[in-house]
Amino acid sequence: MNWNFIIFSLVKIAIAIGVVQGIVMYSVLAERKISAWIQDRVGPNRTAPPFVKYIPVVGPFLTRLGVFQPLADGLKFLVKEDFTPGGVKKIYFWIAPALAVIPAMLTIAVIPFGSNIGAQKMVIADLNVGILYTFGIVSMGVYGIVLAGYAANSKYPMFGGIRSSAQMISYEISMGMSVIPVLLIVGNLNLSQIISWQSTHGWMVAYAPISFIIFMVASFAETNRTPFDLPEAETELVGGYHTEYGSMKFALFFLAEYSNMVSSSAMMVTLFFGGWTLPFWGLDHAATSFGMGIAQIFVFLAKMLFFMVVFIWVRWMFPRFRYDQLMDLGWRRFLPLALVNILITAVWLWLRS
Amino acid sequence: MAITVNRKKLTFWEKLYLPAIVGGLKVTLKHAYNTLFLGKVVTMEYPEQKWTLPTGYRGAPYLVKDQDNSTKCVSCQLCEFVCPPKAIRITPPGEHGQKADRTNAEKMPAEFEINMLRCIFCGFCQEVCPEEAIFLQKDYSLTGLSRSEMIYNKEKLLSLGGEVGGIQKWKLKLDEAKAQENFPVKL
Numbered sequence: 273m274n275w276n277f278i279i280f281s282l283v284k285i286a287i288a289i290g291v292v293q294g295i296v297m298y299s300v301l302a303e304r305k306i307s308a309w310i311q312d313r314v315g316p317n318r319t320a321p322p323f324v325k326y327i328p329v330v331g332p333f334l335t336r337l338g339v340f341q342p343l344a345d346g347l348k349f350l351v352k353e354d355f356t357p358g359g360v361k362k363i364y365f366w367i368a369p370a371l372a373v374i375p376a377m378l379t380i381a382v383i384p385f386g387s388n389i390g391a392q393k394m395v396i397a398d399l400n401v402g403i404l405y406t407f408g409i410v411s412m413g414v415y416g417i418v419l420a421g422y423a424a425n426s427k428y429p430m431f432g433g434i435r436s437s438a439q440m441i442s443y444e445i446s447m448g449m450s451v452i453p454v455l456l457i458v459g460n461l462n463l464s465q466i467i468s469w470q471s472t473h474g475w476m477v478a479y480a481p482i483s484f485i486i487f488m489v490a491s492f493a494e495t496n497r498t499p500f501d502l503p504e505a506e507t508e509l510v511g512g513y514h515t516e517y518g519s520m521k522f523a524l525f526f527l528a529e530y531s532n533m534v535s536s537s538a539m540m541v542t543l544f545f546g547g548w549t550l551p552f553w554g555l556d557h558a559a560t561s562f563g564m565g566i567a568q569i570f571v572f573l574a575k576m577l578f579f580m581v582v583f584i585w586v587r588w589m590f591p592r593f594r595y596d597q598l599m600d601l602g603w604r605r606f607l608p609l610a611l612v613n614i615l616i617t618a619v620w621l622w623l624r625s
Numbered sequence: 626m627a628i629t630v631n632r633k634k635l636t637f638w639e640k641l642y643l644p645a646i647v648g649g650l651k652v653t654l655k656h657a658y659n660t661l662f663l664g665k666v667v668t669m670e671y672p673e674q675k676w677t678l679p680t681g682y683r684g685a686p687y688l689v690k691d692q693d694n695s696t697k698c699v700s701c702q703l704c705e706f707v708c709p710p711k712a713i714r715i716t717p718p719g720e721h722g723q724k725a726d727r728t729n730a731e732k733m734p735a736e737f738e739i740n741m742l743r744c745i746f747c748g749f750c751q752e753v754c755p756e757e758a759i760f761l762q763k764d765y766s767l768t769g770l771s772r773s774e775m776i777y778n779k780e781k782l783l784s785l786g787g788e789v790g791g792i793q794k795w796k797l798k799l800d801e802a803k804a805q806e807n808f809p810v811k812l
Contacts, residue, residue: 309657314668589653590646 364423369524372416376531432512436503447490449610537579687786697758704750
């Protein structure tokens, strides 16, 4: 039994979960603020605990930025009555939010969010089958939504659940296919190895741009984000699969959606944008000092947050797809494109060898 | 009969979606830039910023005083009668009550109450008032912590209404009469 390993793993898990939760909280705020800016509005700018007004300059500025809004939102979710409607299937109704959140959080486990600090690798589980693990876990995420839709025992959540199951299964295939060229080029499933390959050869997006586009679109579909948010289409399905949910159980679905965004962004950064590396300032190889290790974590976070912003930005720009268009795009455009992409990459690698 | 709508054939470039996506991103980015850095915001932050109300805006009705700072209301109770939601309640001074605090008037109300919770801001009271003593002014956000607080009494109404010295009813009537003399009515 290696106590060192256990303790450091626990610390890393605690920090990773904490950071992800923090990002989730503030990405809700970012969502509201960015939507406001895009729509020529102001966004949340009032909420503040009472002591803040005594801080000069900084206090009003933070209030105006809405920094305290997520705290108020969280508190509201916590103190609301945890209500279970009469007609629901109780067991499924209760486990569905957990089933949505757990896979969303589990994906973070294999993502290398930094090179190393001291002797510790900055990844919770450095699996040799990192990508396979991710896909396995991500495909579990659909259960939460489907169960929520089924358990609600009402038609709109049911529609939402059915839509999401079809959508997520369809896009998982193109998503999986889109990553295969990356694996062909690197020759390894380990995410750390993929990053170290990119640090010597340059970012993967230059080698497999089509893969990146397919992966990105598919991850929008996987996370049920706006052009593909059919499972929760407010205008058609009231609220989709979480219509019957309230208080903390609803918040858990929210948490799951945003955690999925975080992990998708992290996957995109890891697979296509060199993870924690930067081609300059000597950040392109594993850290040799403590400061450099920290810097690389921040590089990773910055890249990830960029993609989070893209996720949010796209949401406030696109109209929702029609369901047949969604399926058309998934099966008749992206799947063949991904297959051709694999073929081209394979031929190119074969010719080069 | 089925109607076939002729759709424009999309070119390959248009079918790619990508140019449209980039165009959309540019539009939203421009809007975000305008709001963030140029301050082109459509939101009016209400309690701090307020509308400029147009003339003729019908806000809350208040009693006004004349140029000598005395009550214009003569307690005729026409407004009380005409008020559709019965928001106005006037207590007349009675036979031996207080005399009016101005000349040309016999009496003034002992108490004049408007229930602002009932008032519908219709302006009938202003229209019916023969003494031009009540005006719909530009207050629209009336708040209070209790129902009784929302019943405004004479003192409060007079202080809120302020002085409308410019309006002198009989002078106005005189001007009207003079104007009519220039255009004699043919029978």
